[in-house]
Amino acid sequence: MVKKIEIKKRLTNKEALDLIQNASLLDLGKMASERKQELHPLNITSFIVDRNINYTNVCWVDCKFCAFFRHGRDDDSYVLKFDEIDEKxxxxxxxxxxxxxxxxxxHPKLKIDYYEDLVEHIHTKYPQITIHGFSAIEIKYIAKVSKISILDVLKRLQAKGLSSIPGAGAEILSDRVRDIIAPNKMDSKDWIEVHRLAHSINMKTTATMMFGTVETDEEIIEHWELLRDLQDEMHGFRAFIMWSFQGANTQLLKEIPDIKAQSSNRYLRLLAVSRLYLDNIPNIQSSWVTQGSYIGQLALNFGANDLGSTMMEENVVKAAGASNRMNQEEMIRLIKDNGSIPAKRNTAYEILEKY
Structure with missing residues (x-):
């Protein structure tokens, strides 16, 4: 097994696999905590106060792991009006x-003009609000339906006020896995390319991973390697966020009913190794939304330095059966109980206030 002292150098894929499969959870926690301390020596655990706004639930991609989407003909499909967004x-x-x-x-019918109007409306009316929006698959499809390039989409939305892009849609960046769980979705290369193009115009993004469907340990490391390589090249990822597949109400669980729910042990194990492997991504976020508040808190001992968002509103994971909630006061309490300093941050991970 990889010895603890050897983690001072960059992990190879073979070493990462050995850690996932053979290291004790206690040792992984110690190693990940040491790496976190090197990157964040001030013992601050950050969080952000924000809201998820799903401007539409209409989607043609039909990902098998998603319980949120609807087709345009469905009775409960929607596109939010601007005043509804304003209210939120x-x-x-x-x-x-x-x-x-x-x-x-x-959405199969919304083109670049709609998105420009939407972003401009929000940015003009609420200049104090950062717009962290539109996943890689949304950006790619806006380009396709509008008959312009992906780079043009990014530049035009940036000019209207889009600040950064979330890492949604990565799932596992292995095309074998993607062909099973989301056969209509973009491939791994295209997801990476959208983020590369965003980074090329100094638009920061986050990186994500959803594990617990049909991937192997080797494919998890393949995913991390693509992220680490792009970060070496472009330095555009602000954070990495990882969560486990939530299967309730999903087509994937109907088709492959033997997919097992991921344990807290598995989550913490992968989180710790991700902190060791992704040595060039500064922030690792705890996923209390899928793991619950106390495993979310425990994640701070396995490499996470950020407790994520208070999530005033969350619809996608909730549709798949996870309904954990937490407000700012609870976050501050959990962080203090863990022995670190709570701090509210902004999208750029700049500290706004300590508690």
Whole structure:
């Protein structure tokens, strides 16, 4: 097994695999905590106050792991009106929020003009709110349906006020896995390319991973390697966020019913190795939304330095059966109980206030 002292150098794929499969959970926690301390020596654990706004649930991609999407003909499909979005942002401002995580389904009919108008409206009316929005698959499809390049989409939305892009849609960056769980979705190369193009115009993004479907340990490391390589090249990822597949109400679980729910042990194990492997991505976020608040807190001992978002609103994971909630006061308490200093941050991971 890889010895603890050897983690000072960059992990190879073989070493990462050995850690996933053979290291004790206690040792992984110690190693990940040491790496976190090197990167974040001030013992601060950050969080952000924001709201997920899903501007539409209409989507043609039909990912088998998703319980949120609807088709345009469905009775409960929607596209939010601008005043409905405004109302949600007003509510966010009332609790001191600074960011909206803005995503929808991949709507087959909405073109670049709609998105420009939408972003401009929000940015003009709420200049104090950071728009962190539109996943790689949304960006790619906007380009396709609008008959312009992906880079043009990014530049035009950036000019209207889009600040950064979330890492949604990565799932596992292995095309074998993607062909099973989301055969209509973009391949791994295209996901990486959208983020590379965003980074090329100094638009920062986050990186994500959803594990627990049909991937192997080797494919998890393949995913990490693609992220680490792009970060070496472009330095555009602000954070890495990892969560486990939530299967309730999904087509994937109907088709492959023997997919097992992922244990907390598995989550913490992969989180710790991700902190060791992704040595060039500064922030690792805990996924309390899928793991619950106490495993979310425990993740701070396995490499996570950020507790993520208060998530005033969350619809996608909730549709798949996870309904964990947490407010700012609970986050502050959990962070203090863990022995670190709570701090509210903005999208750029700049500290706004310590508690």
């Amino acid at each position: 942002i007003d509510e966010l401002l009332e609790i001191g929020g600074t960011q909206i995580l803005f995503q929808g389904g991949v």
